[in-house]
Amino acid sequence: MKTFALDFYKDFHCIMGDCKHSCCIGWEIDIDPETAEYYKNTPGDFGKRLCENIDFHEEGGTFCLCENERCPFLNEKGLCDIIINLGEEALSQVCDDHPRFRNFFESRTEIGIGLCCEAAAKLLIDKKSPATLEVIDDDGEETELSEEAEFFALRKKVFSALQNREKPFGDRISEILKTCSARLPEKDFSVWAKIYKKLERLDESWTDVLEKIENSPELPKDFDETSAEQLLWYFLFRHLSEAPFDGRLSERAAFAVLSFYMTEKAAEQVGIYEAARLYSSEIEYSDENIEILLDIISEEV
Ligand code: SF4
Structure with missing residues (x-):
């Protein structure tokens, strides 16, 4: 099966601290079960901080938002303390994926980037050549x-x-x-x-x-x-x-x-x-x- 993505997909980068409307503010952010388990068992002071700021439940967990609905791990510089302390690979699926979205079909998957992200919106709107999709993965199976x-x-x-x-x-x-x-x-x-x-x-x-x-x-x-x-x-x-x-x-x-x-x-x-x-x-x-x-x-x- 093939996976298609927008032709400018690889040019997308989160602008982190320069983002005026961070996706880490104002949204309820869920944590998948595997990552929630990892956070729960993280040792040391940062592990303690994770446990104090996550509501763990059957479906994994949810970050307990702070005042102004900020993610508790979004620091004053607009950077993510989870990435700083544990590396990007420690992000939960939602955090790692956003603002990407997927169109799932039986015969293919397509990946786009949501305009709720100002960096994605700018990339799309400034594009001069006609938008198109390109294959970014192919396991060789045809449906x-x-x-x-x-x-x-x-x-x-x-x-x-x-x-x-x-x-x-x-x-x-x-x-x-x-x-x-x-x-x-x-x-x-x-x-x-x-x-x-x-x-x-x-x-x-x-x-x-x-x-x-x-x-x-x-x-x-x-x-x-x-x-x-x-x-x-x-x-x-x-x-x-x-x-x-x-x-x-x-x-x-x-x-x-x-x-x-x-x-x-x-x-x-x-x-x-x-x-x-x-x-x-x-x-x-x-x-x-x-x-x-x-x-x-x-x-x-
Ligand atoms: S909205 Fe986009 S640019 Fe801003 S923090 Fe989220 S992913 Fe990064």
């Missing part, structure tokens, strides 16, 4: 599944439509929606902002952005088409991948387009990098928020 092959063929058409730089951007979006038999509900962006305001929230600065969008109902304009292409490619790549399993291809395509527009609307307030980071953290990491938006899309088209 041919016709349903998945159909999905990959359709997705290829969607990506080709998006990356056809000869065409105006609006036409490319229309072609993507047509290819997926999808349509966005007819709502202006002030209505969408009101809907997004009712969703689960992590950061109140997202509320401020949505309040400004409420007063700006028109389609986003004046965006850079190359970064817009990368952004929409990412949303399609990430969210269409569930379609072979839940059958919601058209809703997911519409959701990807809506996510793109909402991020560009947010970018009018806070700039494109921060808009991508905020949108991804607020929406993409909440299954509940995604489900609500998919349901609204399916009810109204």
